[in-house]
Amino acid sequence: MTFDELITAGRASNELTMPAAWSQGRATFGGLVTALLFDRMERMVAENRPMRSMHVSFVGPVEPDEPAVFDAQVLREGRSVSQLEGRIMQKGEPRLVCLAGFAGDRESTVKIEGVSAPEAKPVDQCQGLPFIEGLTPGFINYIEMRWAYGNLPFTGGAEREMGGWMRFREVPESLTDAHILALVDAWPAPILQHFKSAVPASSLTWMLDIVHPRPALEADDWLLYKSRIDQAGNGYCHYDAEIWTPRGELLAISRQTVTVFG
Secondary structure, three states: OOHHHHHHHHHHOOEEEOOHHHEEOOEEOHHHHHHHHHHHHHOOOOOOOOEEEEEEEOOOOOOOOOEEEEEEEEEEEOOOEEEEEEEEEEOOEEEEEEEEEEEOOOOOOOOOOOOOOOOOOOHHHOEEOOOOOOOOOHHHHOEEEEEEEOOOOOOOOOOOEEEEEEEEOOOOOOOOHHHHHHHHHHOOOHHHHHOOOOOOEEEEEEEEEEOOOOOOOOOOOOEEEEEEEEEEEOOEEEEEEEEEOOOOOEEEEEEEEEEEOO
């Protein structure tokens, strides 16, 4: 099933079984399940209240080929801000918990433009990560990434930065906030380029802000992603990332803490 087909299935039922084709190791791709939960939360608030900020805790793996329940509730509805909580339950246990703030515009006398995109090689000059069945994560069959910064995972690099261009291999009807969530989480933790052989890693927490008013996007746009390690050690990596439109406009800000087993 494509990403859009899974979004449609999630709107028809709160119980879903994740296809193994979207897996990464023993878990379903975190960007997918987060996006599916986000889509449910987004549809519970007014259209003029886009998601500004969310915090995700990956409590446990959402296993493929097992039913999982997606649930959301409004914690508080203010004049311009809605606070929501979402959960994914599987086998009677929480596997993912999300808090998100959806907020409408406010009057302000101050306006500061987002940080402009850094220089990056054109997409056609960047190395891609091909989908290789049994070797790369299953979701790479659906999301394409082209390296402009740093090195590929497990190549023994020494950079703090990693990133490049990204988009869905099958162009969606439109590029929604849910699509952006999935794309952002597709990038591996930049610490993985420092290893010379494959080691397991999994996200512990993820914070994502989407900039609004959101810059206009075409469905086939390549988005630019650049992450940098703040600190790594003792089995954990802390890193930030920014995401821009192909025209250099800031689109989103991400921060993750990742557990590294190696």
